[in-house]
Amino acid sequence: MSKEKLSNIVIGLVLIIIGSYIFLENFGLIQFEFGFISWPIALLLPALGFHIAFFLSGMRKDLAGLLVPGGILLVLSLHFYLEILTNFQYSDYTWPTFLLAPAFGLFELWFFGYRNRGLLIPVGILTILALIFFAQxxxxxxxxxxxxxxxxxxxxxxxxxxxxxxxxxxSSD
Structure with a gap:
């Protein structure tokens, strides 16, 4: 079996699992004990799917574009898990993560792709802005x-x- 077919199988299975999970949960047919923190899995599973598809492809540089949405969704899912676990009480301080998410996805593209220096410009700008806003x-x-x-x-x-x-x-009297 070719690596491209294997990648398509993995992506297809991930999408089927995510869709089935969301569909069954929407109609109350399944409920998890930790249902209140389960919705970020809708971001985490495709993120993992994009990464798995890239790595199963043999890390072909021409498929490194899969890592951009994968990286963005990965960072956002982890961010939302943190927010849910802390009841969103730190969201005033963690919002710059939304700037780091695309920076991470683009950095993955640069790192595993053709190392186009032009990609480092938006990565740098987004990262610096996020760090400034985190500091503030x-x-x-x-x-x-x-x-x-x-x-x-x-x-x-x-x-x-x-x-x-x-x-x-x-007195010392």
């Missing part, structure tokens, strides 16, 4: 912690007494 988001979070400095200074003042100086409240 986390600094805004850290800015909320400044009252802790006051607490620590207060504790230091209360418990750090200079042993050379005399306490004016204690």
């Amino acid at each position: 988001a986390w600094l805004s979070f850290a800015a909320k912690l400044w009252p802790l400095v006051l607490i620590f200074v207060g504790i230091f003042i209360l418990f750090n007494r200079n042993k050379d100086s005399k306490d004016p409240t204690i």
Whole structure:
């Protein structure tokens, strides 16, 4: 069997499994114990399918384009699993992942493809923007912690007494 036929079989099976899973869950015919975190699997399975298809093809450089949607979907599925597990409470700080997803897919294309330097431009721009926005988001979070400095200074003042100086409240009479 040729590698191309094997890739088509893998992609076809992945799509059938995903479609069947979503169809059965939509009609309540199946439910998983962790059903509340199961929807990102609709992104994860095709991502794995794209990667498996590429690697089963013998990592042919002309098929490296499969890794772009595969990489994007992989990063997004992992991002959404994290968001669901944390009840989306950190989404104000993790949103730059949406910029990293295409950067990762394009980087995979560059790494496994023909190493066209032009691909590194959007990868670099998206990555730098994501890092800037991550830094800004986390600094805004850290800015909320400044009252802790006051607490620590207060504790230091209360418990750090200079042993050379005399306490004016204690008389030596």
